[in-house]
Structures are given as structure tokens and as C-alpha cells.
Amino acid sequence: MALPTPADAGGSQVKSAVRTVELLEYFAGRPGMHSLAEVQTSLGYPKSSLYMLLRTLVELGWVETDATGTRYGIGVRALLVGTAYIDGDEVVAAARPTLDRLAEETTETIHLARLDGADVVYLATRQSQHYLRPFTRVGRRLPAHSTSLGKALLATHSDDEVRKILPERLAPLTEHTFTDREELIEELALIRERGYSVDHEENTVGLRCFGIAIPYRTPARDAVSCSVPVARLTPGREQQIRDALFEARDRLTLATRHL
Amino acid sequence: MALPTPADAGGSQVKSAVRTVELLEYFAGRPGMHSLAEVQTSLGYPKSSLYMLLRTLVELGWVETDATGTRYGIGVRALLVGTAYIDGDEVVAAARPTLDRLAEETTETIHLARLDGADVVYLATRQSQHYLRPFTRVGRRLPAHSTSLGKALLATHSDDEVRKILPERLAPLTEHTFTDREELIEELALIRERGYSVDHEENTVGLRCFGIAIPYRTPARDAVSCSVPVARLTPGREQQIRDALFEARDRLTLATRHL
DNA sequence: GGAACGCGTTCAGTATACGGAACGCGTTCA
DNA sequence: TGAACGCGTTCCGTATACTGAACGCGTTCC
Structure with missing residues (x-):
């Protein structure tokens, strides 16, 4: 099911935006909860950058944490946009x-x-x-x-x-x-x-x-x-x-x- | 259907990440295609920032443009993560x-x-x-x-x-x-x-x-x-x-x- | 017909978000 | 028991992404 990643080249991109969606696609591709270190080794982002990004997305409801707050997974908010595409x-x-x-x-x-x-x-x-x-x-x-x-x-x-x-x-x-x-x-x-x-x-x-x-x-x-x-x-x-x-x-x- | 926007406060956030998801939620909330100017007045981001953000998301397939390339809407990639939440x-x-x-x-x-x-x-x-x-x-x-x-x-x-x-x-x-x-x-x-x-x-x-x-x-x-x-x-x-x-x-x- | 508008696009200076390194803390070994 | 590890978290200098202003182009209106 190779997800194409088109046009990595071509002009400057907004880095955090790229990472945000890559992160969402990462969680989408592997249901369940994941530790920061796990995501870090998979995506290769610096730990601290990833940490900030995750914290932001958790506050927005796009990423959820378990009770301990150290394991991450996709959040409810993500549901909204997907169904909107169809609608x-x-x-x-x-x-x-x-x-x-x-x-x-x-x-x-x-x-x-x-x-x-x-x-x-x-x-x-x-x-x-x-x-x-x-x-x-x-x-x-x-x-x-x-x-x-x-x-x-x-x-x-x-x-x-x-x-x-x-x-x-x-x-x-x-x-x-x-x-x-x-x-x-x-x-x-x-x-x-x-x-x-x-x-x-x-x-x-x-x-x-x-x-x-x-x-x-x-x-x-x-x-x-x-x-x-x-x-x-x-x-x-x-x-x-x-x-x-x-x-x-x-x-x-x-x-x-x-x- | 007031969408709650919890915890705007509390610590520094990654600005582009916030904008990325706000943008996606904007498109999700208003199906159809929208011009840059239209989005700009609704969300209040500077034109140039919004432009770069949109260009990035289009390249990634999360936002789509019409044939002219000047009107924007939610993209196929967004479907993926929503259904993953359920799965x-x-x-x-x-x-x-x-x-x-x-x-x-x-x-x-x-x-x-x-x-x-x-x-x-x-x-x-x-x-x-x-x-x-x-x-x-x-x-x-x-x-x-x-x-x-x-x-x-x-x-x-x-x-x-x-x-x-x-x-x-x-x-x-x-x-x-x-x-x-x-x-x-x-x-x-x-x-x-x-x-x-x-x-x-x-x-x-x-x-x-x-x-x-x-x-x-x-x-x-x-x-x-x-x-x-x-x-x-x-x-x-x-x-x-x-x-x-x-x-x-x-x-x-x-x-x-x-x- | 030309001036004024609206809109997407580019550019450069600067505020700021990123990332390497250090920290704190709990857990695992010898 | 204490040293070494793994992991999440914080810090600060700096690379860089944001933004206000300027540009180019098509359309509208007088």
C-alpha cells in the first residue's frame, strides 16, 4: 500500500506543517499508542522538536495521550476532516x-x-x-x-x-x-x-x-x-x-x- | 455544533502546526473550494504565511486545488487519518x-x-x-x-x-x-x-x-x-x-x- | 482607455521556532 | 547499592520560517 510522498522537492515548504501531517499519517498507519522515543526513531525528528509538536497537537485534540501522558495516538479531531472530504x-x-x-x-x-x-x-x-x-x-x-x-x-x-x-x-x-x-x-x-x-x-x-x-x-x-x-x-x-x-x-x- | 477550542493558553505551541490543523478544520467545516483571500479574512493569518502553508499542504495532498490552482479545498490524504482513529x-x-x-x-x-x-x-x-x-x-x-x-x-x-x-x-x-x-x-x-x-x-x-x-x-x-x-x-x-x-x-x- | 481595484505571488529583515546538549527521574542490571 | 541506562523534559544559541511591503497581472469601473 505504498503511500506516495510526492514532490518532496520543489520550493521551500513549511517545515512544521510537513511534520504535522507526517506525524498524523504515522499514527494513522500504526493504530495504538506510541512512545515519544518510538516515534522519534521512526520519523527521525529531533526529540525536542517532536516533543513540542506533540504537545501542541495534544492540546488541539488531534493527538491523544494515555493516562500517563507519555504514549501518543491519533485523536478525535482527526475524524472530522476525513469525513468532510466525502461530504x-x-x-x-x-x-x-x-x-x-x-x-x-x-x-x-x-x-x-x-x-x-x-x-x-x-x-x-x-x-x-x-x-x-x-x-x-x-x-x-x-x-x-x-x-x-x-x-x-x-x-x-x-x-x-x-x-x-x-x-x-x-x-x-x-x-x-x-x-x-x-x-x-x-x-x-x-x-x-x-x-x-x-x-x-x-x-x-x-x-x-x-x-x-x-x-x-x-x-x-x-x-x-x-x-x-x-x-x-x-x-x-x-x-x-x-x-x-x-x-x-x-x-x-x-x-x-x-x- | 460549537467546536470547542480547548487550551489555547498554556505554554508555547508550534505555530505552523496550530495553523495547519486550524486550516484543515476550516476546510472541513466549509466543503467546497475557497480562494486564498477568503480563507485569509476568515482565519486572519497574513496572506504570505497562508500562501506558503497552503502550497505545502497541496504538495502533500492534504489540500487540493481546482484546475486554475487558485481555489483550495480539503484533500484525499485527510481521509486516511480519520478512519484510522476508528480502526x-x-x-x-x-x-x-x-x-x-x-x-x-x-x-x-x-x-x-x-x-x-x-x-x-x-x-x-x-x-x-x-x-x-x-x-x-x-x-x-x-x-x-x-x-x-x-x-x-x-x-x-x-x-x-x-x-x-x-x-x-x-x-x-x-x-x-x-x-x-x-x-x-x-x-x-x-x-x-x-x-x-x-x-x-x-x-x-x-x-x-x-x-x-x-x-x-x-x-x-x-x-x-x-x-x-x-x-x-x-x-x-x-x-x-x-x-x-x-x-x-x-x-x-x-x-x-x-x- | 486608463486608473483603481482585487488577487495571487515574491522578497528580505527579523522575530521565533528548531535542535543539540544537558537535566531529572525512574528502572535495570552487576 | 550504586552505576548505567532509557526516557521525557527543559534550555539557549542560532538557523529559519514568518510577515509586511512591494510586485505583476487581470478585471472593473468611470
């Missing part, structure tokens, strides 16, 4: 009825996600009502190269752009995950041709996903997918899901044409 | 089975929330399966004084502590909302006595909620509630819900005794 997003708002309809038509789990660096971020989900269903949550990040959503989005970039986004070797999540960037790029050509992507248990064993990009900007930023346990899949059902996805894509294209 | 929380994890069971027993909307200043923050919800149901989302904030959750939590504080947390005049959300702090404090005495709180359409017209605090620390930090449209309420059903809540409280007390 204010025009694409999420415009996609709502289409997602509902897609969920009804397929009765399977539906995702709307956005490409951020080499990851996709879930913006909205509709849970399958079946007992057997994938676990997901808004805000979750997954590698683009192992998901149908990510592959559908990467396919709207040129091969060279994809080479800039992804490293040469890709981290495997299952035995089916593409681990070679160039092999993945060949697959992207196929995706462009037929208009949708498929994830054959590349992210989760037992789960097949179908993804399609929303073309309101190029390269595309958002995509929708439908995830189905292989146990429930038949050729006929697969065709049905593909049709529903294409129809959803057309509706979404209309709903987002003003963006 | 890492021991109370949320420990409460999961109890919430599921409570949702099944009552078939109504269930909330787990935490007190933060004068607000409550939703940490987990179980949606009612009925067609008529309240709209909620994890991360949402509501005033403590107008919710059963908030009142159940405030009741575990002493009257003087409540006077420190709440202002004298309370903002009304419906015609039933308590607007006088001292009147609310009288109600809190009643809540302590009977062990649970009731919100009689004080937050949303047509909705009655029952709340109960989880006593794993004093004063309590978290509470659970059950929200029911008045149209579906009968005396017998109300009794049933109260019983289920008390049972849930006992289960949660057990599940959180190690915290």
Missing part, C-alpha cells in the same frame, strides 16, 4: 443514485474509488446484502495494481505515465497479483480495448471484481467496481454484471458532465 | 458484538459516540432496517446538550464540570431543545437517578432517543443510544428498548473492564 465531494454526491441502482441490480458490493498516487481510496460503498461479502470501509486504501478499480484508472493513463506512477516490482497480495509492471501494462492495453477491468483474485483470494472508469476527466480520476465471490459467479451472472456496469458508467458520465 | 480504537472494537446484538434486539438505529468538548462524535452506527430511519454517519458531530448520548455522558460529570463544558445559553435545534444550561443540569440529576437519558425530539423532530453511558472510566467518555421515530413508539416497545439498553450497558462494562 463535500461533487462526484460522490452526483454518483449516489447510480450507485444505489447498481447495488440493487447486481445485489453485490459496489465501490466508488479515486486514484491517489499508486493507491486507490474508497469514497463510497454499497454493501452486498448476501451473507458472504467483502469487508470494506470508506477511506480505506488499496494498491492500484491489485484492484479492478486501480487497473481501470491506470488504463486511462499512457504507458509512460503508468511507469512514473508504479515501481518496477509490484507487491503481491495473493498468488495472482501482477508483480511485474510491464506485464501489468500489457493487461492495461486489453482493458482499454474492452472498456472494463477484471481483478481475478489479485487482491483477495476468492473475490473477483469488475471495474470501469468514469470519464469526466482525462486521465480518469474515479472508477466504480462490483465485487463478487467466485462461488456466486456463473458466465450468465458475469454478463449481467458487465451490462449493469456499462449502464452505470453511462449514467455517471451524464451526472458528472458539468465537472 | 485503532479499543472501545469500538470491544463494542462491536454488543452493538450488533442491540441492533438485532431493537431493530432500530444504534449509535456509539464519544464526548469531545461540548459535542458528541459518532464512532459507530448500526442502521435500522426500517424504511423510516435517521440519517447518520461515523465522524459526525452533534451538540451534546441536544442528544441522548450527550446528556447521558454529561450526567456522569458533576454540575460544576458541566458548567465548564457548556455555555450558559444552548443553541436550539428544535423547539424542544434545552436552551438554558441550568434547566439541563436539573434534567441531568434525573438521568443519574434512573440510569439512562431520553431525547424527546430535542435534536430532530419526530425522533426519540434513549442513551446510556458506558462506565469504564469516570467521568464516562462513551455512550450508546437507540433512536426511534415517535411514530413507531408504544409504551411496551419503549420498555423493551430500555431493557435492551441496560443489558447492552452491562455487556459493554464487561467488555471494556480492562481499559
Whole structure:
């Protein structure tokens, strides 16, 4: 799930601001409480600077301490901004009825996600009502190269752009995950041709996903997918899901044409 | 939904860190895109300082700009940390089975929330399966004084502590909302006595909620509630819900005794 | 058409936040 | 038992990030 850290270069940055968000991302990446020394060795900031920074964030409620006051973790205040991103997003708002309809038509789990660096971020989900269903949550990040959503989005970039986004070797999540960037790029050509992507248990064993990009900007930023346990899949059902996805894509294209 | 800004006083703070989170909270509070000048007049920072800060946060993906690059809004990266707070929380994890069971027993909307200043923050919800149901989302904030959750939590504080947390005049959300702090404090005495709180359409017209605090620390930090449209309420059903809540409280007390 | 505005951007002097080193304190060994 | 460690905390000189003023550019208004 390599979090990209874009543009370290390029002009002077406000140091404490960089550290503030790096610190928040550190805590977010490792739930639970952490000592100052632990954070210090991980991030490499001087102890005293880190101490002041932590004290400030604790006072603001963005970082919390345990009863002893010496172990730190992410605070309640951080919740606020994350959900606001979703609430204010025009694409999420415009996609709502289409997602509902897609969920009804397929009765399977539906995702709307956005490409951020080499990851996709879930913006909205509709849970399958079946007992057997994938676990997901808004805000979750997954590698683009192992998901149908990510592959559908990467396919709207040129091969060279994809080479800039992804490293040469890709981290495997299952035995089916593409681990070679160039092999993945060949697959992207196929995706462009037929208009949708498929994830054959590349992210989760037992789960097949179908993804399609929303073309309101190029390269595309958002995509929708439908995830189905292989146990429930038949050729006929697969065709049905593909049709529903294409129809959803057309509706979404209309709903987002003003963006 | 007065966001508390605790402890402005007390020791030197890292200025850029304070501004960073204030800026994020600003964007979170006003979804959509905003010009530099607009933010500048609202927050009162010098233009040039704000400019540098924004540029830094844009590079890091925590703030996004529109196509022109001159209008700013909250970025994808902010999503990450918010959801992490929930994922890492021991109370949320420990409460999961109890919430599921409570949702099944009552078939109504269930909330787990935490007190933060004068607000409550939703940490987990179980949606009612009925067609008529309240709209909620994890991360949402509501005033403590107008919710059963908030009142159940405030009741575990002493009257003087409540006077420190709440202002004298309370903002009304419906015609039933308590607007006088001292009147609310009288109600809190009643809540302590009977062990649970009731919100009689004080937050949303047509909705009655029952709340109960989880006593794993004093004063309590978290509470659970059950929200029911008045149209579906009968005396017998109300009794049933109260019983289920008390049972849930006992289960949660057990599940959180190690915290 | 030109002057005045509004807005984003740059610059340089200076207030200030950073960071290396020292301190205090509790814990762990020999 | 006392010396050595680990960890959080404080201190002070200095590197540096902040800010007020100036700039450039597009738009508005007379």
C-alpha cells in the first residue's frame, strides 16, 4: 500500500506543517499508542522538536495521550476532516443514485474509488446484502495494481505515465497479483480495448471484481467496481454484471458532465 | 455544533502546526473550494504565511486545488487519518458484538459516540432496517446538550464540570431543545437517578432517543443510544428498548473492564 | 482607455521556532 | 547499592520560517 510522498522537492515548504501531517499519517498507519522515543526513531525528528509538536497537537485534540501522558495516538479531531472530504465531494454526491441502482441490480458490493498516487481510496460503498461479502470501509486504501478499480484508472493513463506512477516490482497480495509492471501494462492495453477491468483474485483470494472508469476527466480520476465471490459467479451472472456496469458508467458520465 | 477550542493558553505551541490543523478544520467545516483571500479574512493569518502553508499542504495532498490552482479545498490524504482513529480504537472494537446484538434486539438505529468538548462524535452506527430511519454517519458531530448520548455522558460529570463544558445559553435545534444550561443540569440529576437519558425530539423532530453511558472510566467518555421515530413508539416497545439498553450497558462494562 | 481595484505571488529583515546538549527521574542490571 | 541506562523534559544559541511591503497581472469601473 505504498503511500506516495510526492514532490518532496520543489520550493521551500513549511517545515512544521510537513511534520504535522507526517506525524498524523504515522499514527494513522500504526493504530495504538506510541512512545515519544518510538516515534522519534521512526520519523527521525529531533526529540525536542517532536516533543513540542506533540504537545501542541495534544492540546488541539488531534493527538491523544494515555493516562500517563507519555504514549501518543491519533485523536478525535482527526475524524472530522476525513469525513468532510466525502461530504463535500461533487462526484460522490452526483454518483449516489447510480450507485444505489447498481447495488440493487447486481445485489453485490459496489465501490466508488479515486486514484491517489499508486493507491486507490474508497469514497463510497454499497454493501452486498448476501451473507458472504467483502469487508470494506470508506477511506480505506488499496494498491492500484491489485484492484479492478486501480487497473481501470491506470488504463486511462499512457504507458509512460503508468511507469512514473508504479515501481518496477509490484507487491503481491495473493498468488495472482501482477508483480511485474510491464506485464501489468500489457493487461492495461486489453482493458482499454474492452472498456472494463477484471481483478481475478489479485487482491483477495476468492473475490473477483469488475471495474470501469468514469470519464469526466482525462486521465480518469474515479472508477466504480462490483465485487463478487467466485462461488456466486456463473458466465450468465458475469454478463449481467458487465451490462449493469456499462449502464452505470453511462449514467455517471451524464451526472458528472458539468465537472 | 460549537467546536470547542480547548487550551489555547498554556505554554508555547508550534505555530505552523496550530495553523495547519486550524486550516484543515476550516476546510472541513466549509466543503467546497475557497480562494486564498477568503480563507485569509476568515482565519486572519497574513496572506504570505497562508500562501506558503497552503502550497505545502497541496504538495502533500492534504489540500487540493481546482484546475486554475487558485481555489483550495480539503484533500484525499485527510481521509486516511480519520478512519484510522476508528480502526485503532479499543472501545469500538470491544463494542462491536454488543452493538450488533442491540441492533438485532431493537431493530432500530444504534449509535456509539464519544464526548469531545461540548459535542458528541459518532464512532459507530448500526442502521435500522426500517424504511423510516435517521440519517447518520461515523465522524459526525452533534451538540451534546441536544442528544441522548450527550446528556447521558454529561450526567456522569458533576454540575460544576458541566458548567465548564457548556455555555450558559444552548443553541436550539428544535423547539424542544434545552436552551438554558441550568434547566439541563436539573434534567441531568434525573438521568443519574434512573440510569439512562431520553431525547424527546430535542435534536430532530419526530425522533426519540434513549442513551446510556458506558462506565469504564469516570467521568464516562462513551455512550450508546437507540433512536426511534415517535411514530413507531408504544409504551411496551419503549420498555423493551430500555431493557435492551441496560443489558447492552452491562455487556459493554464487561467488555471494556480492562481499559 | 486608463486608473483603481482585487488577487495571487515574491522578497528580505527579523522575530521565533528548531535542535543539540544537558537535566531529572525512574528502572535495570552487576 | 550504586552505576548505567532509557526516557521525557527543559534550555539557549542560532538557523529559519514568518510577515509586511512591494510586485505583476487581470478585471472593473468611470
